[in-house]
Amino acid sequence: MPANTKRGGDIRVTLSPKTAGCTSGFGGVLHLAAGEHVTEHYHPYSEEFLHLVQGEVQITLDGRPTPLLPGDSLLVPMGVRHRLVNTGNVPAKAVFHLSPLAPRPELGHVDTESPLHAEAGNPDVGGVR
Secondary structure (H helix, E strand, O other): OOOEOOOOOEEEEEEOHHHHOOOOOEEEEEEEOOOOEEEEEEOOOOEEEEEEEEOOEEEEEOOEEEEEOOOOEEEEOOOOOEEEEEOOOOOEEEEEEEEOOOOOHHHOOEEOOOOOOHHHOOOOOOOOO
């Protein structure tokens, strides 16, 4: 799957309506180089499940920082602003899943911080347009 870099990092959607025909959500993997971050945003229609596989990151949920180590999992509730930073010295790798799907893909993410690469657009998860 192609990388999406709009909000920072290397985000790859591996399971989605477009790739697997699923109807309940989408998921994939996130890679963050040391010091790299994902800009703040929220999901008005979805919860996000995040599991850190490698590295050390800090996720900030509605202004409250939370450190994550390998093996940690976290729920980002619907509508909660969140930002992710690799605070370690090695690349970080996380697995994520969002569910349920937004009514339309363009409604899935709301940016509260300017995206690093706005021209990249949102990941194309497919689904109802």
